Amino acid sequence: MNTTTGSYALVGSVVGRDAGVVEKLWKVWAVILGKASLSEWYSFGALGKIPNGWCPRGGQAQNPYVASGDPCGSSSGSAISVAANMVSVSLGSETHGSILCPSDYNPVVGFKPTVGLTSRAGVIPISSRQDTIGPIARTVSDAVYLLDEIVGFDSRDSEATSEAAKFIPDGGYKQFLNKDGIRGKRLGVVRHPFLDYLNRSIVSTFGSHLDILRARGATIVDDLEIANIDIISDPARSGELMLMLAEFKSSINEYLKELAISPVRSLADIIDFHQNNPELEKLQEYGQHTFIESEKTSGIGEKETKAVEYLEKLSQDGFEKLMTDYKLDALVAPGISLSMTVLAIGGYPGITVPAGYHSNGMPSGICFGGLKGTEPKLIELAFAFEQATRLRKPPFSESFDITGDFLFGTV
Template sequence: MASTSVGSISFFTLLLVTVSLSCGLATTSGNGFSIEEATVHDLQFAFHRNQLTSRQLVEFYFNKIQKLNPILKGVLEINPDALAQADKADQERRRNKAQGSFSWLHGIPILVKDNIATKDKLNTTAGSFALLGSVVPRDAGVVTKLRKAGAIILGKATLSEWSYFRSSRAPSGWSARGGQGKNPYTMGDPCGSSSGSAISVAANLVTVSLGTETDGSILCPSDYNSVVGIKPTVGLTSRAGVVPISSRQDTVGPICRTVSDAAYVLEAIAGIDINDKATINAAKYVPKGGYAQFLKKDGLRGKRLGVLRSLFYDFGNETFLHDTYELHLKTLRQRGAVLIDNLKIDNIVEILSTTSEDIALGFEFKLSLNAYLKDLVASPVRNLADVIAFNKKHPKVEKLDEYGQDIMLEAQRTNGIGKTENQVLLNLTRLSQNGFEKLMKRNKLDAVVVPGPNFSRILAIGGYPGVIVPAGYEKGDPFGICFAGLKGSEPNLIEIAYSFEQATKIRKPPPLQKFKA
């Protein structure tokens, strides 16, 4: 394990000092293959043609991390076993040279958000020193599936501390352990809480990554950092071994540079995990043959898409945004989609103004976190009260005076789930059924299309999926477009998102040469 001392040099720093970067890679392998911006498909093709090895790929990312992470702070720790995992993948590939013998993620490096447990030499801390040195009982369910697929766990990505559930005053992308993450396009707000997962993918510090979402934490960082994010149906992917907020809303999903890469990652991590009962109920949504089969250029043909103008398409005086999204709607039509315009969710004002979600997350967080901490093999803290006390004991490293811990204090005041709490949960179910579900079914929609991540609350309270894709840049600031549907509609959403992406091909890498440490 890494050092548990709060004041000691970080595990990440020590690894960067000791790791060998003997390959001296810049943007290519020794055979001239360009790694920068390469997709999973590109990399697998290069592996097959002996233009690249997984070891070279890992060393390339180590080099990039060493160069850019001091500025961007997207990576919290790198895995000391990553090169050994890469060598294992290369050996397996040499023994079985038939293309298509392995999963799409075999030999591919991935970063996982630091609230996703790995039973290895990496810490799992949710960005807090309170969990530094804690020992998890097992890999998170999604990590088990990644390892089975042959993926290389490159390390842990930074995040908004405790998945932005400690303080309402802390900035997005900040954690005590990771510092302040920066958007590689603007050096500003990366959004959160899966900030490091999006930063690292956008800046080519890794091929693909995993984030988590309770409300907006995949969709918003993906929007801000010009990458693709999939927020899956709750239960489609396991949350076992993930530092929790709400079993009702938490979900784990991919953050990648392309829709195809995101589909490959989702294919690897979706499915039943006996340690998460929700995956058993959601198993019916996992398609036979996986998600790659839905990467169709004509995926928009015949799709019925709802356009929710009211509240979501109000850009004020921003004519550029207005014109850009109108152009995107035109593209959707040209690609064969049927747009049902000017729709409105009947109870949208009530959904956006209700306090029920915040109330529910408060009592769910206390119960869920206490259960997670109790299950750890070893930990400096065993419940939410211990975490609060730790922060008070270490105010400097946790920046307690600056940011506080008001969300945690509010959650600690809750007392489980009684009659009042059940009414809150029933209200959220009612809002979803009478709102988004009613809209989708009444208009026979395959999806709705909305600008940016602002639809996240509707998706969060109902456990619905969404996919966000890069949609443009305004004075250098990225923005995305979101496609959302009912539970289990990921196949439709992937078809729609992929077809839009292939028609527009908007994403461009960040102008990192403009910025200096």
């Protein structure tokens, strides 16, 4: 099947073999129904301009809860297909919020693993530092069963997967589906900037969720601060964007060269395709400014190496120090704010769980994030919260006339 990131530029391309995570799923007899739509080129072609969930091949993805609602991205279709009961589980990829955001908005369980816990081989890349593949499901248990089947070493992604393999527990992750998993946990709350721009009702609902966590045995350490959080939250100031531009060009060129057949073989070819086919590719209309800036880069040089070191220092002096100093098991936050900044640049894991609905019907989730390899703790927290609240409801809208019981299956 064509792997195109929603773009006509890669229609007709032929991959040499299945992605590493897909090979693992075949081995456990998963029934793979197809490929989901997504925000074209992960929204990376024209950052800030491409509508969430829009791509030329699939059109505009629609939130199954609110017809005019934001489906988020980039793994829009993966989350929607699960939310609308089209499939039992799906996979998404995340570089900067692309699993956790659509899962939060649709609403389903999205699990972003530690970078390297799952193989990226065969997946169209952006950044080897930040790219990760993770489960999307209607329940935490389904997500965890899927995670168990896709983690592990892959020789085609050897450096990352060999490093992360040390985190995989004997007996897998299913053993951490513990209804009493909140008890004894120390959870941190960082209000600035994660709660600064949320309306009062969301903040109030989050306060109720904190009360639930306390009632089930968690210690909440509130009003914490992450050092340099304003810099971390700004990809331009932190150097994340500059580094991703260089990483994308080198990684996408390498990916295209390895294809058995492809109409494009470089980022320059992709830019030309958009310019020459405006009737197919609205990305030309949006300006594809990110692609053009990426094409101007010259690989990982001294400037980029310093940017990597700076991002690592920001993570070490910020998130990691906070977690260590306060002996925290996880940070907890409403929505996607935590996933879009802190978890992204450090390659840290996070999981979002449905946690309610806004007055207009739009869903909202709660996110638990932790240090690398802390998936067991995050699973315990997410599962126990889900079992205590059961806030997810089936969708019903004019466009997705879905009623009746949901099918809760596992791979």
